[in-house]
Amino acid sequence: MLLGLTLLAQAQPQAGSLPVLQPPVRIALIESLSGPFANTGEAVFRNLVWAAGRVNARGGVKLAGGAHPLAIERYDSKGQNEEALAALRSAIDNGATLIAQGNSSATAAALIDAINKHNEREPLKRVLFLNYSAVDPILTNEKCSYWHFRFDAHADMRMAALMEVLKDDKALAKVYLIGQDYSFGQAVLREGRRQIAAQRPDLQIVGDELHPLGRVKDFIPYAVKIKSSGAQAVLTGNWGNDLTLLIKAAREVGYDGKFYTFYGNALGVPAALGDAGVGKVIAVADWFPNTPGAASEAFYQSFRQRFPRPQDDYVHLRMQLMVEALAQSLEKAGTREAGAVAAQLEKAVVNFSGFKGVMRAADHQFQQPLEVALMGQQGMPGVKFDVEGSGYGFRVIKTISAQQAEQPTSCKMVRP
Numbered sequence: 290m291l292l293g294l295t296l297l298a299q300a301q302p303q304a305g306s307l308p309v310l311q312p313p314v315r316i317a318l319i320e321s322l323s324g325p326f327a328n329t330g331e332a333v334f335r336n337l338v339w340a341a342g343r344v345n346a347r348g349g350v351k352l353a354g355g356a357h358p359l360a361i362e363r364y365d366s367k368g369q370n371e372e373a374l375a376a377l378r379s380a381i382d383n384g385a386t387l388i389a390q391g392n393s394s395a396t397a398a399a400l401i402d403a404i405n406k407h408n409e410r411e412p413l414k415r416v417l418f419l420n421y422s423a424v425d426p427i428l429t430n431e432k433c434s435y436w437h438f439r440f441d442a443h444a445d446m447r448m449a450a451l452m453e454v455l456k457d458d459k460a461l462a463k464v465y466l467i468g469q470d471y472s473f474g475q476a477v478l479r480e481g482r483r484q485i486a487a488q489r490p491d492l493q494i495v496g497d498e499l500h501p502l503g504r505v506k507d508f509i510p511y512a513v514k515i516k517s518s519g520a521q522a523v524l525t526g527n528w529g530n531d532l533t534l535l536i537k538a539a540r541e542v543g544y545d546g547k548f549y550t551f552y553g554n555a556l557g558v559p560a561a562l563g564d565a566g567v568g569k570v571i572a573v574a575d576w577f578p579n580t581p582g583a584a585s586e587a588f589y590q591s592f593r594q595r596f597p598r599p600q601d602d603y604v605h606l607r608m609q610l611m612v613e614a615l616a617q618s619l620e621k622a623g624t625r626e627a628g629a630v631a632a633q634l635e636k637a638v639v640n641f642s643g644f645k646g647v648m649r650a651a652d653h654q655f656q657q658p659l660e661v662a663l664m665g666q667q668g669m670p671g672v673k674f675d676v677e678g679s680g681y682g683f684r685v686i687k688t689i690s691a692q693q694a695e696q697p698t699s700c701k702m703v704r705p
Contacts, residue, residue: 313360314350314625316341316387316419316615317380319373319400322365325503326529328556329392330365332603333421337361337389339595339604340612350619357625359616366390368503370399377403381416386625387615391422391441392529394473398425401434408436408627408705415627417634419615421608424551425473426480429654433700436627438634438648440611440655442575444473444526444551446696448480450573450659450689451524451549456488458522461547465496465520467511469531474499477526477551495520503531508538515544522547533557540565547571555603559664560679567681570664576606576644577662577683578674584643589674599678607657610646614639628705647691652700659694661687 318337320330341359344350349358362385364376373396380388390400397420408415420428420439424447429439442450455461466481468474478497485492495518500511512535515523523546527535536548536558547569550558554572562570578589592604618633619625635650646657662683667675671684 311349311352311355311357313358314352314387314619315360315362315380315383315385316389317362317364317376317383317385319364319366319376319380319388319390319396320392321368322363324368326368326392329529332556332601333389333392333605333608334361334363335596335601335603336605336608337612339592340609342595343609344612344616350616352619352625353623359612361389366396368393370396374399374403377407381407381414386416386627387419388416389419389421391420393471394423394425394428394476395471397423397428397437398432398472401428401432401437404436405434417627417631419611421605421611423473425476427472427476429652430699433652433698433702435631435635435653435702435704438631438653438655440607440614440646442657442659442694443654443696444476445480446659446694447526447551447573448477448484449696450661450687450694451551451571452484452488453687453689454571454661455485455522455524455549458547461489461492461521463493463495463518463520463522464549465515465518465523466494466498467496467515467523467525467527467535468499469502469527470499471502474502474526481524500531503529505531505534508535509542511535512538512542512544515539515546516542520546522549524549526551528552529556533561536566536570537561545569553664554662554683555676557677559676559681562664563679563681564666566664567666568663571661571686572664572683573659573661575657575659577660577685578604578676579662579672579682580660580685581671582643586673588642588644602677606642606644607646607655610639610641610644610655610657613641614646614648645691649695649698651702652698653702654698656691656695658691659689660685661689 349356366373614637621633622629665672675682
């Protein structure tokens with residue numbers, strides 16, 4: 290189950306320059322590292338390795354017993370909830386006190402339930418759950434947990450940001466909704482219908498369907514339906530290969546409408562569309578490589594120096610903020626004990642490379658700005674950097690402040 294550790298040696302301080310590092314604080318990454326969504330898991334691993342290496346290079350985290358490095362341990366969930374739960378048990382048995390996962394809201398929900406039960410049953414071996422991408426709103430609403438912290442904007446927040454652009458697209462008369470048939474995909478379509486009705490009641494929804502998660506190899510039938518519907522735009526929360534294959538199929542059948550996406554800015558999508566996507570693919574994120582400003586550019590250039598291969602070009606600011614918030618909270622707690630760290634993490638305020646985020650204690654939902662960007666050719670105004678060597682990148686067209694992005698919560702937090 291345990292696939293490997295990051296190489297801490299590359300971040301070890303020189304003798305006599307920084308404190309001698311003690312045994313590592315282990316972060317167990319539970320993700321799809323094989324199967325159809327392996328590329329998403331590997332992208333997360335690179336981001337966490339980079340973030341942990343930065344903390345280790347400055348001496349690790351200073352706890353009561355000395356300075357400790359962060360170590361990222363890999364556990365392959367194979368895209369299955371049961372495998373993820375087995376990985377959780379293995380990680381805890383191996384001494385991990387921090388669990389990181391995000392590339393499936395269904396898996397995140399299962400892990401939250403299991404961690405709640407474990408922490409109640411084993412109060413001396415409690416663990417925390419760091420969520421960087423599982424964005425079903427329920428996870429910080431009805432299913433909120435003191436032991437769970439989400440660092441990504443949830444689906445309703447992302448949808449509201451997309452609607453800031455979609456509602457002003459006056460040429461748009463018909464839209465097609467499509468998503469993955471699990472909790473997150475269902476939540477995206479549900480919120481899409483609600484926000485369209487509230488903000489664009491004139492807009493006709495000509496398609497509304499769900500497809501199996503990670504099992505569709507040929508999206509041509511879906512693309513034909515989209516084209517035949519007369520939709521001028523597709524709204525989707527699809528991610529990973531389910532998005533790339535959908536986009537490729539749409540191109541193959543000659544569909545020339547827009548795509549309003551949660552994740553259309555990487556993992557093969559720009560390359561799959563090529564010129565057909567210029568001015569037509571819209572994505573929402575906490576940050577883009579072409580986010581204006583010197584701090585943003587320096588942040589991105591630093592990542593590309595660490596991971597120069599085009600296929601590794603998938604960097605997430607929120608994952609860096611997550612690790613920085615964790616390091617800060619560990620040091621303030623002075624211990625890796627989960628309850629003490631949680632008490633600090635739920636009030637974390639992070640400033641990093643010119644960006645800021647705040648953890649909301651009421652539901653453990655991170656609050657940060659969001660951006661909406663439009664696909665363009667590298668070299669066009671606002672598109673200095675491309676994505677994955679494709680020659681295409683994203684120009685930021687709308688910035689939503691943290692205050693604008695914030696949404697109410699129904700969480701009734703149970704505290705230990």
